[in-house]
Amino acid sequence: MNERGFDLSARLTTRRDTDLYRDLTPVDRVAERSYFAPDPGAGLPVLDGEERLVFASNNYLGLSRDERVVAAARQAAEVVGTGAGASRLATGDTLVHRDLELLLAEVERTERALAFSSGYAANVGTISALSPDVVFSDELNHASIVDGCRLSGADVEVYDHCDAEDLQARLSARAADANPDESWLVATDTIFSVDGTVAPLSAICDAAEAFGAWVLADEAHATGLFDGGGGIVQREGLTDRVDIRIGTLSKALASQGGYVAGSEELVEYLVNAARSFVFSTGLAPPAAAAASEALHIAGHGSRRDRLWTNVRHLRRGLEDLGYEVLGESHILPVLVGDPTDALALGEALRTRGIVAPAIRPPAVPEEASRIRVSPMATHSRCDIEDCIEAFRSAGEEVGLL
Missing domain, CATH: 3.40.640.10 (Type I PLP-dependent aspartate aminotransferase-like (Major domain))
Structure with a gap:
């Protein structure tokens, strides 16, 4: 009898080979600072010991724990x-x-x-x-x-x-x-x-x-x-x-x-x-x-004003470092260009306590790979400065600055 099911193992292998594979990333709370865990598959997540600043959330006004x-x-x-x-x-x-x-x-x-x-x-x-x-x-x-x-x-x-x-x-x-x-x-x-x-x-x-x-x-x-x-x-x-x-x-x-x-x-x-x-x-x-x-x-309330103040501060800081920041909104795509470089920059940021994902094909064209940065109203001025500094040192490490 012909096998008419689905070879999911081969499909997953293809995704891994073409850098299209994604992992889930469990988190302890939805906030501007969170603890993350490696993807445990079917098991229970074990959180890392280091709290990270989150610049990857759509919780723009920081109201999820208000x-x-x-x-x-x-x-x-x-x-x-x-x-x-x-x-x-x-x-x-x-x-x-x-x-x-x-x-x-x-x-x-x-x-x-x-x-x-x-x-x-x-x-x-x-x-x-x-x-x-x-x-x-x-x-x-x-x-x-x-x-x-x-x-x-x-x-x-x-x-x-x-x-x-x-x-x-x-x-x-x-x-x-x-x-x-x-x-x-x-x-x-x-x-x-x-x-x-x-x-x-x-x-x-x-x-x-x-x-x-x-x-x-x-x-x-x-x-x-x-x-x-x-x-x-x-x-x-x-x-x-x-x-x-x-x-x-x-x-x-x-x-x-x-x-x-x-x-x-x-x-x-x-x-x-x-x-x-x-x-x-x-x-x-x-x-x-x-x-x-x-x-x-x-x-x-004042949340909207606080968000836009953070957006302006972060955009200005990233551009002053020499990054090209796309768009005209609270979403700040930092253009990198090469998918491998984008992944490397994202990982270097993570080691510095900043969570901001690399966006690469098929979400964007290969030459438009980027880091998507989205500040929240509840980020402090020090948080924004920490993010800018992380982009500086991470960019130097991977050869983008």
């Missing part, structure tokens, strides 16, 4: 329960879900918002439910947008990264031959997680509006960091021009889950048609409550 956020999650667990227990369409729709969605809609300045189990589920569920005829998608969009496009069955026009002129040209070319009844969606991240670039959202809206297309903006790496706890849409004053807002509760809001914000009709349609919502257990009530409290803190 006592107010923790207390909100604890109270929801005690009062509502630790899990929703069912789909929101069955018995999993609780008051904490509704409180969160009201607050999200207020921040996003939309009629409604809808919480999903993850940002990935929000993108995949929304795009596939809309089932557009054509999606015009930035070439560096997140995998959840890409997968949503695939599941929707749409024709996909990929435009050059953050290039509104190329988008305009592709819209125009499609319009020349298209059925006038086609439904069109322009989809973009607002802040791109690996490059730190910011989408030219106003120009994208201009291009989309000229052809009657809807705009979907994924604010995963922007939610909570700008005006009133919003994202780039709020910063740019585009709340009335972006039809669909996708966001996450899992990064700056220090919780778990995602959301969609938009019109009343959009949310009602997704409640009925988004498979990743309909067929998923509702977001855990403690996660919803934690996100609500974090969103309140992001909108009214």
Whole structure:
């Protein structure tokens, strides 16, 4: 009989041979300083004895251990329960879900918002439910947008990264031959997680509006960091021009889950048609409550200012050393160029107590390998200085400075 299974050993060997193999890295807590452990496989991790500074987290505002956020999650667990227990369409729709969605809609300045189990589920569920005829998608969009496009069955026009002129040209070319009844969606991240670039959202809206297309903006790496706890849409004053807002509760809001914000009709349609919502257990009530409290803190506290102060200080320090720092956001990609050098620099930083990962193919082109650095609001000035000094000595060790 022919063997029709899967040779996973060979696949893993190929990944190791091509430097595509990844290990998990257990950690004792989600914070600006943590103890790490080597990947134990199926066993229990044994933490290293050295605490390291973490510059690799998306916990941008450092709220994951904030006592107010923790207390909100604890109270929801005690009062509502630790899990929703069912789909929101069955018995999993609780008051904490509704409180969160009201607050999200207020921040996003939309009629409604809808919480999903993850940002990935929000993108995949929304795009596939809309089932557009054509999606015009930035070439560096997140995998959840890409997968949503695939599941929707749409024709996909990929435009050059953050290039509104190329988008305009592709819209125009499609319009020349298209059925006038086609439904069109322009989809973009607002802040791109690996490059730190910011989408030219106003120009994208201009291009989309000229052809009657809807705009979907994924604010995963922007939610909570700008005006009133919003994202780039709020910063740019585009709340009335972006039809669909996708966001996450899992990064700056220090919780778990995602959301969609938009019109009343959009949310009602997704409640009925988004498979990743309909067929998923509702977001855990403690996660919803934690996100609500974090969103309140992001909108009214000083965390955002502290984050941007750290970003400016760290970018300036790295550039003064001679590093090329890409992007224009709180994500600071330090360009190295060669994958081997990037791995060596990442390891040299780790030996100096700094955790910042090497990003290499297939995530980026080989010549664009880099170290992705993301400071948090809770890093002290001394922490930032320690990171800069580690980059100096590590760069000299591996021959980059």
